[in-house]
Amino acid sequence: MSSRESDVQARNTADAVARRSYGKLVAFLAARTRDVAAAEDALSEAFASALTNWPLTGCPASPEAWLLTVARRKIIDVGRRRRSGEIAAAQLQVLADVLDATAADVAKDFEVPDQRLALMFACAHPAIDAGIRAPLILQVVLGLDASMIASAFLMSPTTMGQRLVRAKDKIRQAGIPFRIPDREELPGRLGAVLDAIYAAFAEGWADPGGTDVARRDLPEEALFLGRLVTELLPEEPEALGLLALMLHAEARRRARRNTQGEYVPLAEQDPTLWDSQMIDVAEALLLHANALGSIGRYQLEGALQSAHVHRRRTGQANWPAVVQLYDALWTLSGSPVVAINRALAIAETEGTGAALKAIDDVAADVRLTEYQPYWAARAELLAKTGAYCEARRAYEIAIGLERDPAVRRFLQRRQMALALSGLQSDII
């Protein structure tokens, strides 16, 4: 083989291992020391050594074991050099032995023990600031770099970098354990992991056109994490519910914009553009979750999506089911956002008057004054009752609050149409 070819082969192998095992290797290395940053550094140095060594020696039979052995040596070297007492000599020896023993096992079975879920639980620990949990998981489990995560979460790279470093320091210094919580603790803790995954998905969702390179991959990465959690905890209904919810949303991605890139609301989407295979998987997940007999937020939201795509077969969303599900979500969360969606569903089953009353009931909530969908919903309902002037004002506020230009244009079109019908009614 020419040196060029062996270079290419080494790079391809390293890429494949990174894709397949990055999170596993970080989780494995960090689980013993709780030092995520050191694990990441050691692993990236190990990858660099691989790229210089493999072209000369050939790719090892178990690249993972090779990388683990090299990374382990780096961690121990750094620990020795530091000798700050944080990793005392005795601990270092234990660490070396454990890592050696496992690296040998890995070499034998070609399999790194999967501790990614434990790593995710450490990242989403209640002692970690809620806002940094999703970015932290994306970085340590998937290896995304800080600047990419920063742009996806609309944060400056410096700030994101600092917050990630601080979070990793906290894991190490506060002694946050790498473990899957016990059964009785699990419901509370799993929620934080699922929330972090959903936050990553939602950040990517905000860029439906996929024009923003940094955010384009987020839904895909979130789906990967969602699948991983359900593989590792196959009997957790909320984990299944979250995956179903994300698949349902993802299935409609193509239908959310028309060919001109304009926003298309759910009710006007063409069901033939929905990914029916993905919807079927989501439906099966929801059924399975439901059979486990413990309802929660993500299952309800997944079921809502399911009631909406009912239209795919019947031509009509299942509105009574939608209202019922929002009732359940409202009881569970008391969220004003849920109340608004519930009001819009009520408009379909009981009419505009009942919907406006439902929306008025929550209008006092100050959180809503800066919430675009509240004003858009209000405008929509007011327009239906013929209160054009009030509707126009509500649209104005909604437009002022929206950050996505396509959605802004959509709202402007609605407002414009209103101006026309308002004019007509004035003439008549």
Place this chain on the structure above:
Amino acid sequence: MGAYHSSTEALTKAGVLAGSNRLRPISTATTVRVANGKTQVLNGPYPDTKEQLGGYFLIDVPDLDAAISWAARCPGSSHGTVEVRPVWPTRT
């Protein structure tokens, strides 16, 4: 105090208690500061805060979750707040 007694008892039984002290109220506090080589002694606490440190438990547990579950069992966490902090490791 009965509640504290049983909580301390439990910590001792579990073999995690490394030390604990109740502190007398801050009205008994004296503040010491050395500036320009001079020792200044002031009557009273250093900052006037609403929250006061009433005492501490030094426990030896494997991780934060273990510390949190002990903190939650401490009577202080029901009528006040328990702050959990790691100590700096001592050099060996």
